[in-house]
Amino acid sequence: MNLIGFSLICAFLHVGYQNPLSSWMLQPNVLVVEVNGALGQQALKCLHSADRVINDDDKDIMWKKNGKDEAQRGNSYLVKLQESLGRGNYSCHSTNGSFLNHTIVLIQENNMTRRKILAKTDLEDYLKCSTQNFEGAFQCSWSWHRTRVGEVALIRAGRGRDVECTVDISGQHWTCSSDQSHLSCSVDGTGDGISCVDKLHCAFAEEKQRIFFTVYVKTKNFLVESYNQHFYLSEIVKPDKVKIRRVNTSMIELTYPGSWSSPYSYFPLTFQVSQRRHGCKNCDKPCHDSTSTKTVMVNSSSTCQFEVENKWTVCVRAKDAFCNSQWSEWSHLEMRKKRKRKERKQTN
Numbered sequence: 001m002n003l004i005g006f007s008l009i010c011a012f013l014h015v016g017y018q019n020p021l022s023s024w025m026l027q028p029n030v031l032v033v034e035v036n037g038a039l040g041q042q043a044l045k046c047l048h049s050a051d052r053v054i055n056d057d058d059k060d061i062m063w064k065k066n067g068k069d070e071a072q073r074g075n076s077y078l079v080k081l082q083e084s085l086g087r088g089n090y091s092c093h094s095t096n097g098s099f100l101n102h103t104i105v106l107i108q109e110n111n112m113t114r115r116k117i118l119a120k121t122d123l124e125d126y127l128k129c130s131t132q133n134f135e136g137a138f139q140c141s142w143s144w145h146r147t148r149v150g151e152v153a154l155i156r157a158g159r160g161r162d163v164e165c166t167v168d169i170s171g172q173h174w175t176c177s178s179d180q181s182h183l184s185c186s187v188d189g190t191g192d193g194i195s196c197v198d199k200l201h202c203a204f205a206e207e208k209q210r211i212f213f214t215v216y217v218k219t220k221n222f223l224v225e226s227y228n229q230h231f232y233l234s235e236i237v238k239p240d241k242v243k244i245r246r247v248n249t250s251m252i253e254l255t256y257p258g259s260w261s262s263p264y265s266y267f268p269l270t271f272q273v274s275q276r277r278h279g280c281k282n283c284d285k286p287c288h289d290s291t292s293t294k295t296v297m298v299n300s301s302s303t304c305q306f307e308v309e310n311k312w313t314v315c316v317r318a319k320d321a322f323c324n325s326q327w328s329e330w331s332h333l334e335m336r337k338k339r340k341r342k343e344r345k346q347t348n
Contacts, residue, residue: 021110026154026216027167031103032224033081036110040081046092046101047075061100064091079105087222106153106224117150117217117225119143126227129213130238130326133261136201138236140213140229141193153224154216157183157196159209180209203261207232238326239269242316244333252314252333253305254298268301268321275312287315287330308335 021034023042033042046061063070063077066088072078079086084107091102118126121143131138144150152172156165160180167174174185185196194215214228240257247253254271261267274287274295298306299321308314315332319325 026106026224029101029103030106030153032106032108033079033086034108034110035081035083035086037083042079042081042086042105044077044079044090044103044105045075046077060095062093062095064093065089067091081107084109084221084223089222104222106218106222108224108226115145115148117145117148117219117223118227119145125229127213127215127229129229129231130236131233132238132240132257132259134203134233134237134267135261136198136203136233137196138211138233139193139195140215141188142215142217142227144192148219148223150217150219150223151191152187152194152215153218154214155185155187155194156214156216157181157185157211159198159211163212181211183211201233204266207234234320234323235325237320237323239318239320239328241329241331242269242271242318244314244316244331246333246335247305249335250309251305251307252335253303254300254316255303257318257328265301268299269318270321271298271300271304271316271318272296272327273298273306273308274315275308276315277309277312287313287317287332 021036023031023033026032031042031044046063058075059073061073061075063072070077075092077090077092079090087105087107089102089104092100094100116126119142120126121128127140127142129138129140154165155167155174156163156176157174158165158176158178158181160178163176163178163181165174165176172187174183176183176185181201182199183196184199185194187194196213198211210230210232212228212230214226216224216226218224240259242257243255245253245255254273256264256269260269272295276287298304313332313334315330317328317330319327
């Protein structure tokens with residue numbers, strides 16, 4: 001074989017047997033390996049020099065993958081990668097079967113056409129984040145794909161750079177700190193959302209930096225994906241429902257949601273009052289019926305009263321007066337008087 005032919009073969013082997021695009025530790029003993037479908041390999045270590053003086057070809061160390069014996073021996077183990085192959089729980093043992101160490105290998109596929117672990121929301125996004133006020137708390141939720149349900153593997157949230165996150169022993173409570181924020185987050189009991197509060201946030205101060213929120217989710221088949229959002233609280237604020245009270249036959253009173261930030265003069269709301277001549281019979285959501293409406297906008301920094309037609313259905317919702325944020329869900333009140341049933345005469 002000539003030199004040129006030998007060089008071509010070596011080049012082919014080098015390209016066809018690549019290392020992964022990247023690898024990093026998600027948590028202690030949990031390794032994420034990013035792949036792109038090409039053949040590759042990832043080296044694992046059973047014991048490090050700090051544990052004891054060992055050689056990589058130490059035949060006294062045996063390996064198992066997902067509990068099944070592997071042929072490879074020694075302190076080093078080469079995981080063969082191609083697409084999602086190579087994922088699993090690798091444990092190393094002494095010749096007498098004693099457990100020494102383990103590494104869980106999660107595969108992150110670098111392929112935009114693959115199926116996702118999460119499903120998109122109505123807004124064509126994977127994460128939906130919102131808050132009821134400016135106090136520093138927010139919630140993010142998601143929907144699992146019907147065939148790829150998983151669990152939260154890692155949460156990262158904070159303002160600024162150099163955010164450090166830790167998790168408690170339950171794996172459900174995360175603390176993320178930086179010089180700009182200190183976020184405490186808890187995974188919801190349903191597993192499809194998380195609630196956070198920034199203990200350094202001041203409701204009266206201008207938000208200088210957005211919150212960056214990233215959730216890593218994994219499946220039981222050792223696949224992992226990351227999804228992220230970044231936002232100011234003013235961009236995701238959504239008030240709770242407005243309270244409506246009938247004052248008399250033609251007057252209603254609108255009251256701020258109890259969860260809204262105060263004082264209301266500093267955090268005013270804009271109310272949208274919609275009067276509907278024909279209510280929705282036998283319907284739980286009469287305000288979603290768009291027929292025959294009469295709508296006005298009301299700005300108020302306190303409880304306000306509003307005159308309406310006494311035969312109409314009144315629907316009210318609110319949003320922050322200063323930000324182009326979300327409207328609250330509709331509240332409604334039926335102004336039409338209900339007819340009293342005539343009492344039936346009793347006959348002897």
